[in-house]
Amino acid sequence: MMNRLLITGAAGGLGKVLRQRLAPFAKTLRLSDLSSxxxxAPNEELFQCDLSDAAAVHEMMTGVDAVVHLGGISVEAAFKPILDANIVGVFNLYEAARKLGVKRIVFASSNHVIGFYKQTEKLDADAPMRPDSLYGISKGFGELTSRFYFDRYGIETVCVRIGSSFPEPADLRMMSTYLSYDDLTELMRCSLQTPNVGHTIVYGASNNRDSWWDNSKAAHLGWQPKDSSEPFRAKIDAQPPAAADDPMMVYQGGRFVTHGPFDV
Ligand code: NAI
Ligand code: 15L
Structure with a gap:
């Protein structure tokens, strides 16, 4: 069991879930967020900070064995908050990892790095990025930063292109992108514990019937999602149908392709 696991963004939706569920995998959980x-708990250390503050991030990373990096802006927004939280934030994290010798990071990337692909296309880890938003661009920056820090400094990262991880799918698109909390937890466990992950890109989706994503290039993680969105199909089918040209029905990133532009 590792000594100290850091979870950033621990006050957020997935952070709250993983705070409970990753506790068995480390003696101490260090939990960080901008918010309270x-x-x-007895096995926890709390560290409130802004990811854009390099000195604070260095302190947050001190004494850590591995990181689950969830912190940052999680939807489309104006460029400045995305720049601070997701771009400067990820750079600060990897610089601290380099200086402190932290060797494993699990990066919460997003399907929005490939959100401009049509839903008719099947993608694997080698598909060129087609971000659908400034948010998607920032996640692409995170993936590229992690690639560089592996090639240059040997810091291993699993980039998890999370689909839609919520208690249940909210619409027809999420029938393809849904990731259950149980499958998310197991994916995090595999990403933290599998030896020699190097730099891996994996799509974070359950075993959904109408998936667009092929994880064969991440098979070494040994992750096998057990859930699927099917139990929710009747509920989603009962929703009023969306138009065939609604971006929710056309693009993998759904309506993110239409957001903005925002003032800086
Ligand atoms: P969330 O928005 O609920 O949580 C993000 C957390 O990051 C928040 O608690 C927020 O306070 C914190 N944060 C924001 N800016 C910060 C800053 N400058 N410094 C420190 N902390 C900051 O998002 P959620 O749903 O929990 O997602 C977690 C991660 O997974 C995010 O990085 C998101 O982009 C990614 N993701 C989530 C998906 C989902 O379906 N829930 C899908 C794809 C990616
Ligand atoms: C994401 O990247 C977001 O963080 C999340 O709130 C959802 O919008 C999700 O993607 C999605 O595509 O459903």
């Missing part, structure tokens, strides 16, 4: 993290 509540009260520390």
């Amino acid at each position: 993290l509540g009260t520390a």
